[in-house]
Amino acid sequence: MKATVTAMLTSQNQGYAIALQSHDVSIVGLGFVGLSTAVSFAKLGMKVAGIDIDNNKVSMISKGFAPFHEPGIKELLEATRKQFKVSTNMQLVRNSPLIFITVGTPSKEDGSIDIRFLIAASKAIGSAIRGSNYPLIVVKSTVTPGTLMNVVVPEIERASGMSYGKDFGACSNPEFLREGRAIQDTLHPDRLIIGGSEKDANLLKSFYEKLYGKGMPRTIIASTYNAELIKYANNSFLAMKISFMNQIACICEKLPGGDVQVIAEGIGLDERIGKLFLGAGSGFGGSCFPKDIKALMHFSKRLGYSPPIVEATMKVNEDQPLRVVKMAEEKLGSLEGKKIAVLGLAFKPHTDDMREAVSVKIVEELLRKRANVSAHDPKALKNASLVFGDKIELVGDLNKCLKSADCAILVTEWDEYSKLEPDYFRSLMRKPIVIDGRRLFDPRRFSEQLEFAAIGLGNSVSPGIVRAK
Numbered sequence: 188m189k190a191t192v193t194a195m196l197t198s199q200n201q202g203y204a205i206a207l208q209s210h211d212v213s214i215v216g217l218g219f220v221g222l223s224t225a226v227s228f229a230k231l232g233m234k235v236a237g238i239d240i241d242n243n244k245v246s247m248i249s250k251g252f253a254p255f256h257e258p259g260i261k262e263l264l265e266a267t268r269k270q271f272k273v274s275t276n277m278q279l280v281r282n283s284p285l286i287f288i289t290v291g292t293p294s295k296e297d298g299s300i301d302i303r304f305l306i307a308a309s310k311a312i313g314s315a316i317r318g319s320n321y322p323l324i325v326v327k328s329t330v331t332p333g334t335l336m337n338v339v340v341p342e343i344e345r346a347s348g349m350s351y352g353k354d355f356g357a358c359s360n361p362e363f364l365r366e367g368r369a370i371q372d373t374l375h376p377d378r379l380i381i382g383g384s385e386k387d388a389n390l391l392k393s394f395y396e397k398l399y400g401k402g403m404p405r406t407i408i409a410s411t412y413n414a415e416l417i418k419y420a421n422n423s424f425l426a427m428k429i430s431f432m433n434q435i436a437c438i439c440e441k442l443p444g445g446d447v448q449v450i451a452e453g454i455g456l457d458e459r460i461g462k463l464f465l466g467a468g469s470g471f472g473g474s475c476f477p478k479d480i481k482a483l484m485h486f487s488k489r490l491g492y493s494p495p496i497v498e499a500t501m502k503v504n505e506d507q508p509l510r511v512v513k514m515a516e517e518k519l520g521s522l523e524g525k526k527i528a529v530l531g532l533a534f535k536p537h538t539d540d541m542r543e544a545v546s547v548k549i550v551e552e553l554l555r556k557r558a559n560v561s562a563h564d565p566k567a568l569k570n571a572s573l574v575f576g577d578k579i580e581l582v583g584d585l586n587k588c589l590k591s592a593d594c595a596i597l598v599t600e601w602d603e604y605s606k607l608e609p610d611y612f613r614s615l616m617r618k619p620i621v622i623d624g625r626r627l628f629d630p631r632r633f634s635e636q637l638e639f640a641a642i643g644l645g646n647s648v649s650p651g652i653v654r655a656k
């Protein structure tokens with residue numbers, strides 16, 4: 188679809204309209220969500236202005252480089268050069284009828300979210316939109332219920348001298364992008380959640396109808412509080428599925444021939460459960476699940492309720508990464524002075540993101556046990572060096588990582604590791620012991636050919652195991 192400077196988006200129900208102008212949309216905050224959204228909207232034909240306070244980031248993006256690794260983003264930056272302008276100057280938002288806020292909301296010590304960047308962005312947007320004609324401010328950042336109405340809207344009213352509902356509109360519109368698939372998720376979202384007054388929600392919905400055309404996904408229009416809570420419920424539910432399976436994994440490990448992957452296949456066929464996010468492993472990490480669960484716990488405690496399942500989801504996840512270290516100890520005895528090869532450091536494949544990566548907990552525990560750690564990752568070595576410094580050996584060459592190792596621990600399930608054969612480990616390692624923290628390797632072949640342990644795998648693998656078809 189192609190938007191033009193004269194395109195009109197007319198809300199079917201209300202007859203309100205947004206005239207798309209020189210910049211159809213502005214995106215404030217060019218982190219992972221903001222930049223992925225910006226280039227995807229530009230790809231779909233919108234003229235996009237991206238604003239960030241970070242000079243370096245803006246200069247990098249304007250030269251066509253993304254500040255992080257994300258499949259497809261570099262190509263889209265190249266393809267959308269004419270459609271997508273970046274700047275540190277907030278005045279650029281003046282030209283946009285739609286202003287998306289995508290700034291980060293990191294965790295504070297107590298688990299609550301730090302809304303400093305959101306407040307600063309709201310103030311700056313407020314000053315920039317003074318006198319403009321009913322701009323719609325859309326918060327995509329993950330924020331606890333009430334933040335749009337109680338923080339963002341009052342800040343904008345103060346800075347702009349304008350009145351919410353009369354001079355400008357505001358919506359909550361949480362995003363569900365996954366790192367590593369952010370572009371696909373933005374180009375083809377499975378749903379849209381829009382929170383706001385009827386007038387504002389319909390304005391935003393009509394923008395998306397124009398953007399996605401026939402690909403318009405199912406849309407839920409809700410109150411701003413419910414829209415904000417949907418995001419937290421969504422991430423906590425997915426994380427709960429993972430922690431639940433990690434508990435079943437612990438049971439499987441005590442069961443002769445037990446195999447959590449077979450259990451996942453079995454229960455995943457029940458449509459009420461679904462087959463996704465049943466992957467047991469070393470636990471969940473990343474910039475979203477841990478942060479959002481902590482924020483939900485903190486937020487609900489403030490309301491006078493402690494959600495036990497949400498708390499347990501986090502508790503299971505805290506212990507889970509250490510299980511692979513325990514497995515290594517069971518095989519090797521003391522880890523002191525032993526060379527442990529860690530395969531994968533990013534919090535998941537297809538990203539270089541190390542935020543809350545379980546690899547950090549695993550490596551720290553290995554170092555506490557005085558092991559010598561050599562680690563490999565196809566993309567995250569640069570970010571890993573900021574985390575580990577020279578405490579461990581970081582290598583881009585997998586042979587070097589495994590050479591003379593006493594044990595290898597698979598932490599991130601990169602595609603290239605899935606092709607590794609038992610022979611390969613045997614040819615390089617001093618002791619061919621492999622611990623699979625992500626259930627990537629075939630347990631039968633690996634158990635037959637070397638010393639093998641895996642999350643959710645009972646100990647008498649060879650004779651007992653029958654894989655699901």
Ligand code: UGA
Pocket residue numbers: 329362363364365366367422425429463464465466467468469470471472473474475476534535
């Ligand atoms: C997550 C959600 O999936 C997105 O919908 C959401 O928009 C995003 O958070 C966000 O709030 O911004 P993301 O953090 O990119 O996306 O990563 P996921 O693919 O959800 O994986 C999160 C963690 O769970 C990873 O560490 C992954 O290894 C782990 N995981 C995932 C498992 O341990 N088992 C599984 O079966 C699936």
